[in-house]
Amino acid sequence: MPNLKDAIIEVVSAEMPVDERLMIKKHRIIGTDKTIGKRICIVTGIHGDELEGQFVCYEVSRRIHENAGALKGIVDIYPAMNPIGIDSVTRGIPAFDLDMNRIFPGNSDGDMNEYVASEIIKDCRGADLCIDIHASNIFLTEVPQIRINELHKESLIPLAKQANMDFIWIHGNNTVLKSTFAYSLNSIQVPTLVVEMGVGMRITKEYGIQLADGIFSLMNYLEMWTDSNMNKKTPIISYDQDGTDVIYLNAPVSGVYVKERDHGSIVHRGDKIGNIIDPLGGKILFEVTAPDDGWLFTSREYPIVDAGSLVGRILKKEVYEK
Amino acid sequence: MTEEILFQIKALYRDDFRIRGYRFGNGEDSVCIMGSMRGNEYQQIYACALMIDKLKRLEEKGRISKNRSVLVIPCANPYSVNTKKRFWTVDNTDINRMFPGYSLGETTQRIAGGIFDEIKKYKYGVQFASFYMPGYFVPHIRMMKTGRENIELAKQFGLPYVVLHHPRPFDTATLNYNWQIWNTDAFSIYTTSTGNIDKKSAEQACDAILNFMSKQEIISFRSYEGYISRVVESKDFITIRAEKAGFFESCVSAGGKVTKDNLLAVIKDPYTLRVHQEIYSPQSGIVAFVHNETLAYQNTAVIKLIEDEDML
Ligand SMILES: [Zn+2]
Numbered sequence: 279m280p281n282l283k284d285a286i287i288e289v290v291s292a293e294m295p296v297d298e299r300l301m302i303k304k305h306r307i308i309g310t311d312k313t314i315g316k317r318i319c320i321v322t323g324i325h326g327d328e329l330e331g332q333f334v335c336y337e338v339s340r341r342i343h344e345n346a347g348a349l350k351g352i353v354d355i356y357p358a359m360n361p362i363g364i365d366s367v368t369r370g371i372p373a374f375d376l377d378m379n380r381i382f383p384g385n386s387d388g389d390m391n392e393y394v395a396s397e398i399i400k401d402c403r404g405a406d407l408c409i410d411i412h413a414s415n416i417f418l419t420e421v422p423q424i425r426i427n428e429l430h431k432e433s434l435i436p437l438a439k440q441a442n443m444d445f446i447w448i449h450g451n452n453t454v455l456k457s458t459f460a461y462s463l464n465s466i467q468v469p470t471l472v473v474e475m476g477v478g479m480r481i482t483k484e485y486g487i488q489l490a491d492g493i494f495s496l497m498n499y500l501e502m503w504t505d506s507n508m509n510k511k512t513p514i515i516s517y518d519q520d521g522t523d524v525i526y527l528n529a530p531v532s533g534v535y536v537k538e539r540d541h542g543s544i545v546h547r548g549d550k551i552g553n554i555i556d557p558l559g560g561k562i563l564f565e566v567t568a569p570d571d572g573w574l575f576t577s578r579e580y581p582i583v584d585a586g587s588l589v590g591r592i593l594k595k596e597v598y599e600k
Numbered sequence: 601m602t603e604e605i606l607f608q609i610k611a612l613y614r615d616d617f618r619i620r621g622y623r624f625g626n627g628e629d630s631v632c633i634m635g636s637m638r639g640n641e642y643q644q645i646y647a648c649a650l651m652i653d654k655l656k657r658l659e660e661k662g663r664i665s666k667n668r669s670v671l672v673i674p675c676a677n678p679y680s681v682n683t684k685k686r687f688w689t690v691d692n693t694d695i696n697r698m699f700p701g702y703s704l705g706e707t708t709q710r711i712a713g714g715i716f717d718e719i720k721k722y723k724y725g726v727q728f729a730s731f732y733m734p735g736y737f738v739p740h741i742r743m744m745k746t747g748r749e750n751i752e753l754a755k756q757f758g759l760p761y762v763v764l765h766h767p768r769p770f771d772t773a774t775l776n777y778n779w780q781i782w783n784t785d786a787f788s789i790y791t792t793s794t795g796n797i798d799k800k801s802a803e804q805a806c807d808a809i810l811n812f813m814s815k816q817e818i819i820s821f822r823s824y825e826g827y828i829s830r831v832v833e834s835k836d837f838i839t840i841r842a843e844k845a846g847f848f849e850s851c852v853s854a855g856g857k858v859t860k861d862n863l864l865a866v867i868k869d870p871y872t873l874r875v876h877q878e879i880y881s882p883q884s885g886i887v888a889f890v891h892n893e894t895l896a897y898q899n900t901a902v903i904k905l906i907e908d909e910d911m912l
Binding site for chain 1: 772
């Protein structure tokens with residue numbers, strides 16, 4: 279059995295006020311064949327309440343060790359970009375009430391968080407591919423998908439097609455997104471795919487396996503992994519720069535949402551998707567129905583809704599039939 | 601004075617979410633004053649309450665000009681104040697990152713949209729704002745450099761400083777930025793505090809707004825002369841950071857004058873009280889910002905200075 283080189287490396291650390299260091303660590307696996315100088319970064323946990331990527335990190339590492347001879351180049355696995363968030367069931371950075379995905383590319387002279395962000399970018403610089411795994415949030419469940427900013431679509435779509443995902447959603451540019459991890463890396467020519475799948479605070483094992491398959495397919499595409507038998511789905515692609523491919527279902531009233539249809543369902547105009555109920559009055563406040571035929575790729579998981587809360591997203595039928 | 605509900609959401613179990621406005625005078629929509637949008641902005645609510653009291657008395661004396669009206673919104677987020685959460689109670693989003701809003705969107709987009717529909721038509725917009733870092737500030741007017749900012753107007757508040765700052769990506773979704781884009785002359789006014797009430801600086805901010813309104817002939821009021829504002833760019837602030845994390849003890853207060861080598865603050869080891877860092881002033885100037893929490897994290901900007909070579 280050929281030997282892999284394995285190391286746990288501290289990417290960046292900072293001192294916390296009382297007897298603790300904040301540490302971001304990665305697992306570096308170096309393949310036996312050094313002729314290919316490529317590197318892939320698998321990143322997750324920027325949002326501390328999104329845990330789907332935890333299983334993926336483990337699974338990728340497990341499969342590499344099972345088939346060590348197949349790896350060429352370097353795999354860097356970063357399972358916890360926001361470790362104190364993960365530890366404290368917090369989406370953002372605890373104590374700062376800050377969304378870590380709004381502080382990139384960071385600043386080496388900035389505060390602790392900006393410094394950490396800048397060191398992370400430094401560490402990923404030069405990689406041939408980065409996969410940033412998210413898990414929607416605690417409110418919504420998503421089918422496995424890749425989201426792509428229209429600015430980076432040329433370089434990313436060919437890669438995204440290799441990733442064994444159900445859906446690729448190319449969306450319009452938005453100034454606010456400039457401070458995301460993916461945007462920062464894509465701007466320095468590190469192709470970065472943002473995966474959204476499953477739901478916050480949970481692990482959906484089948485999705486983890488699907489994405490792990492996709493990561494090996496991508497590594498194979500980059501000639502970093504030799505294996506003839508790859509799982510690779512053909513994804514539905516939405517070129518949605520103008521934002522017209524998707525119907526957003528927002529709750530018109532506050533209440534408790536009880537879903538009737540799961541994410542991933544094909545729905546027809548008029549189909550009931552869920553009810554917003556009033557447990558106090560024992561009534562249905564609103565029936566959520568499909569305004570048009572399509573694919574329910576997002577559905578609400580967390581039952582409490584305010585007026586405006588998203589309860590689902592439908593990709594229009596004409597888009598995936600094309 | 602008339603009191604009205606500007607925006608409302610019916611809730612499941614809580615009392616309805618309401619944004620209340622206080623209107624003075626009649627006719628042209630001249631000035632809108634916005635208070636707290638985050639749950640920790642008590643000073644911003646307090647300053648609006650003071651403003652409501654002053655405007656009420658001016659109105660009773662017939663001092664609000666003909667065909668001029670002023671709207672004060674003390675709080676755009678009572679739910680978060682009442683639950684002591686900084687951001688939106690369900691999804692932790694920030695209303696002041698949702699402008700111009702969207703009436704069919706997510707809850708905080710609807711709130712921002714509902715407010716903005718009411719207030720985008722005003723000629724002047726003044727927001728009692730708070731900084732993203734916990735600390736005390738020298739009172740100032742802050743404007744974003746959108747290309748539409750009117751610095752001469754900002755000076756008419758008569759506060760010691762007008763601070764200009766380049767919008768960062770997330771600033772484009774703030775009220776101030778969108779007011780400017782929709783042709784309102786927008787000013788953010790920073791008083792000293794946020795989570796605790798500083799009566800003196802709230803009073804100073806209200807006087808500054810009255811000054812401004814009197815110069816625009818919206819009210820007739822014997823205005824204070826105020827300061828001749830100095831215009832500074834936020835990037836020119838001298839930032840002093842904690843080299844190590846620990847207990848932070850400040851020796852100066854916001855607005856204080858310092859000369860080179862004055863002791864500004866000390867950072868101590870929480871277990872031994874050994875001094876990690878003594879922070880001395882690198883320059884003469886005014887203390888623009890002081891961190892106000894016991895804990896300082898590594899590299900936190902604990903003090904910001906505005907340089908002033910002429911300080912004696
Ligand atoms: Zn996320």
